Amino acid sequence: MxxxxxxxxxxxxxxxxxxxRATSADDFGGMDGLVAAAQKEGQxxxxxxxxxxxxxxxxxxxxxxxxxxTVNSASPDASSAEGIQAAKNLDGxxxxxxxxxxxxxxxxxxxxxFAPYKVSTWDTIPEGxxxxxxRWVNAFSGVMSLGYDSSRLSAPEKLADLLGPEYKSAVxxxxxxxxxxxxxxxxxxxxxLNGGSLDDFGPGIDFVSELxxxxxxxxxxxxxxxxxTGEVPMVxxxxxxxxxxAHDMPSWKSVVLDGPTYVSFYSQSxxxxxxxxxxxxxxxxxxxxNEGQDIYLRGNGVPVRLADLEKAGAVNPKDVERATLGTxxxxxxxxxxxxxDDANSLLTSRWSKAVG
Numbered sequence: 001m002x003x004x005x006x007x008x009x010x011x012x013x014x015x016x017x018x019x020x021r022a023t024s025a026d027d028f029g030g031m032d033g034l035v036a037a038a039q040k041e042g043q044x045x046x047x048x049x050x051x052x053x054x055x056x057x058x059x060x061x062x063x064x065x066x067x068x069x070t071v072n073s074a075s076p077d078a079s080s081a082e083g084i085q086a087a088k089n090l091d092g093x094x095x096x097x098x099x100x101x102x103x104x105x106x107x108x109x110x111x112x113x114f115a116p117y118k119v120s121t122w123d124t125i126p127e128g129x130x131x132x133x134x135r136w137v138n139a140f141s142g143v144m145s146l147g148y149d150s151s152r153l154s155a156p157e158k159l160a161d162l163l164g165p166e167y168k169s170a171v172x173x174x175x176x177x178x179x180x181x182x183x184x185x186x187x188x189x190x191x192x193l194n195g196g197s198l199d200d201f202g203p204g205i206d207f208v209s210e211l212x213x214x215x216x217x218x219x220x221x222x223x224x225x226x227x228x229t230g231e232v233p234m235v236x237x238x239x240x241x242x243x244x245x246a247h248d249m250p251s252w253k254s255v256v257l258d259g260p261t262y263v264s265f266y267s268q269s270x271x272x273x274x275x276x277x278x279x280x281x282x283x284x285x286x287x288x289x290n291e292g293q294d295i296y297l298r299g300n301g302v303p304v305r306l307a308d309l310e311k312a313g314a315v316n317p318k319d320v321e322r323a324t325l326g327t328x329x330x331x332x333x334x335x336x337x338x339x340x341d342d343a344n345s346l347l348t349s350r351w352s353k354a355v356g
Contacts, residue, residue, distance in 0.1 A: 019277040037278035044279040047097040048078035055299025080106035081179040098280035100269045103181020107136040107267040114269040119288040124308040138265035140301035142238030144189035149233045151251040159193045172218040174237035186236040189262035198335045201343040209354045240300035263332040
């Protein structure tokens with residue numbers, strides 16, 4: 001995907017340079033100074049944030065109302081990798097993305113594109129869920145699950161059932177695992193269910209090959225349109241994506257198969273060459289605030305600061321039960337950065353052959 005744009009970054013000068021170097025709100029003299037600098041810029045560019053993606057519509061509209069800053073949302077259906085490519089294509093232009101929402105695999109592969117920044121709630125974000133200097137910080141997660149149209153298909157009881165004739169040309173995934181966080185996590189979950197581990201995504205790739213050989217793998221992107229029209233009757237994808245479909249399609253059900261539960265995060269990052277560097281930093285403060293994290297939760301994403309919010313009584317327990325599909329967070333399996341890097345390498349070398 002190529003996002004076209006024109007015009008160099010407006011403004012510039014000493015103030016913009018200072019904002020680009022800021023590593024916390026303290027560098028603006030506190031939150032009031034950050035807000036003033038962001039309001040002076042007046043705009044924020046985002047990419048790949050669909051309104052119905054973990055409630056980003058509300059996240060953006062509330063940011064605009066609270067701070068009086070216009071959010072320019074480009075290519076809302078862009079993948080994590082496409083968002084990164086957009087920043088490269090538009091580098092130096094005033095339409096370049098200021099911030100990124102990416103799967104953790106894409107984030108760790110592009111850390112050199114991000115600016116270090118620690119939000120005010122930094123200490124309440126668990127260790128292991130943030131790059132040491134804040135170049136990327138996990139924001140929300142989902143549970144890998146199997147969604148299906150119950151008016152056409154029955155729920156599988158175990159992984160091997162997906163190889164049966166009932167699911168002929170029916171099983172799709174949330175994107176290419178070398179390009180999207182949903183696709184990457186789908187292979188990770190399949191690996192856990194197929195005798196693999198977070199250290200070895202090979203059995204997940206093997207199972208996808210088996211699906212293909214059985215004629216059950218559906219190589220069609222699961223979108224609201226392809227699901228609503230019945231072209232995609234089953235999807236391995238995030239819990240929040242499944243719940244969003246079910247909101248408009250009562251026959252859409254979700255199941256988490258018995259076995260390990262795969263959970264992974266989407267990260268927030270600031271473009272180091274952001275055309276609106278203060279607004280980018282204020283956006284990060286917003287999404288990691290109590291209010292921003294609760295917006296994710298009400299959109300069925302599991303916020304990274306959930307434990308802190310629960311302790312403070314800042315979230316509705318019913319929202320937590322729904323967003324987690326009733327799974328126990330203590331049993332979740334989440335890959336480390338090293339495991340993600342190894343899985344990325346394996347997918348790069350094996351994926352195209354597995355589905356080709």
